Amino acid sequence: MPRERPSPPPFEPEALERSLDRYLGIGLVFMALLIVGFVTYTVREPGLRKTAAAQQQSSYRDIGDTLFAGSCASCHGKAGTGGSAPVLNSRQFLKATTDGQMKGIIAGGISGTEMPAWSFEFGGTFTDEQVQQVTTYLRSLEPKAPSVPSWRSGSAATPSSTTTTAAVAGTSVQVVVSDSSGLNGRMSLTTAPAAVPAGDVTFTVKNTGTIEHEMVVLQTDVAFDKLPIVDGGDPPAPVASGADKVDESTSVGETGDPAVKPGETRTFTVKGMAAGKYVLVCNIAKHYGMGMTAAFTVR
Numbered sequence: 598m599p600r601e602r603p604s605p606p607p608f609e610p611e612a613l614e615r616s617l618d619r620y621l622g623i624g625l626v627f628m629a630l631l632i633v634g635f636v637t638y639t640v641r642e643p644g645l646r647k648t649a650a651a652q653q654q655s656s657y658r659d660i661g662d663t664l665f666a667g668s669c670a671s672c673h674g675k676a677g678t679g680g681s682a683p684v685l686n687s688r689q690f691l692k693a694t695t696d697g698q699m700k701g702i703i704a705g706g707i708s709g710t711e712m713p714a715w716s717f718e719f720g721g722t723f724t725d726e727q728v729q730q731v732t733t734y735l736r737s738l739e740p741k742a743p744s745v746p747s748w749r750s751g752s753a754a755t756p757s758s759t760t761t762t763a764a765v766a767g768t769s770v771q772v773v774v775s776d777s778s779g780l781n782g783r784m785s786l787t788t789a790p791a792a793v794p795a796g797d798v799t800f801t802v803k804n805t806g807t808i809e810h811e812m813v814v815l816q817t818d819v820a821f822d823k824l825p826i827v828d829g830g831d832p833p834a835p836v837a838s839g840a841d842k843v844d845e846s847t848s849v850g851e852t853g854d855p856a857v858k859p860g861e862t863r864t865f866t867v868k869g870m871a872a873g874k875y876v877l878v879c880n881i882a883k884h885y886g887m888g889m890t891a892a893f894t895v896r
């Protein structure tokens with residue numbers, strides 16, 4: 598016997614309308630929230646981005662400032678005020694030179710002149726980031742740069758540039774040892790100048806990195822990036838392999854113990870340095886292999 602069909606639910610237009618109204622209401626609230634969210638985002642986002650960019654800009658400038666003091670000031674003068682090399686803190690120079698041109702010159706040097714190439718790519722000791730940092734620093738000088746039309750002629754332009762380096766008998770060499778994040782990032786060792794006359798040489802070693810470093814002056818004809826790895830021998834951790842250290846038996850001077858802490862500067866003098874080829878290294882385990890080496894010549 599066929600079942601009795603269930604009667605259809607009674608049609609209740611009022612109830613339906615109420616439920617429709619409710620859904621519509623919820624939809625409107627959601628839409629309003631979306632619009633508010635979107636507007637807030639659009640208004641805030643460029644601001645946030647600008648703040649982040651400005652922060653990066655100022656940290657690049659500060660690092661660039663340190664790099665310049667350690668690697669460039671010996672020729673270009675303190676803060677680019679001129680020395681044996683052109684005045685870079687000059688309105689005319691900064692106006693005439695784009696960031697791109699500046700990076701190109703710093704990375705590749707100017708062949709046939711004293712201006713060395715700095716980027717790894719051209720045999721120097723700077724990462725691309727460091728080239729950018731120095732460029733950012735130089736650009737930051739522009740708003741206050743004095744007018745120095747004769748910027749190309751170096752120190753003749755600014756008598757006040759004699760503060761470059763404290764007077765030390767003999768030659769003064771600025772070495773910067775650095776790393777971006779210890780053994781997890783790049784490391785570098787830069788020297789300026791890279792060639793000096795024979796005699797007393799005072800090395801000022803500044804650690805701008807995040808961990809301890811040292812600097813050892815080795816007298817050797819082997820290329821700076823071809824020193825054999827000998828591992829053992831250098832306390833406190835003589836090991837048979839894996840330390841990636843180089844032989845220090847031809848050392849003529851070093852920063853000594855303890856190692857130079859981040860932010861610290863250490864000075865030492867090698868008396869009567871003889872003409873010949875040298876290599877400057879940081880011989881803390883693995884640092885040589887990670888790029889802490891630079892060629893140095895005594896003429």
Ligand code: HEC
Pocket residue numbers: 664665668669670671672673681682683685694699702703707710711712713715731789790791
């Ligand atoms: C050993 C000395 C020396 C050191 C160190 C040195 N420079 Fe120079 N630099 C020169 C000389 C010399 C010139 C001019 C070359 C020429 O005759 O055109 C020059 C030119 C330049 C120029 C181009 C100026 C122009 O003529 O347009 C820039 C930019 C520059 N150097 C930046 C740097 C920066 C940045 C550093 C550090 C990372 C640095 N230099 C380190 C010697 C040096």
Ligand SMILES: [Cu+2]
Pocket residue numbers: 774784809810811879880881884889
């Ligand atoms: Cu080191």
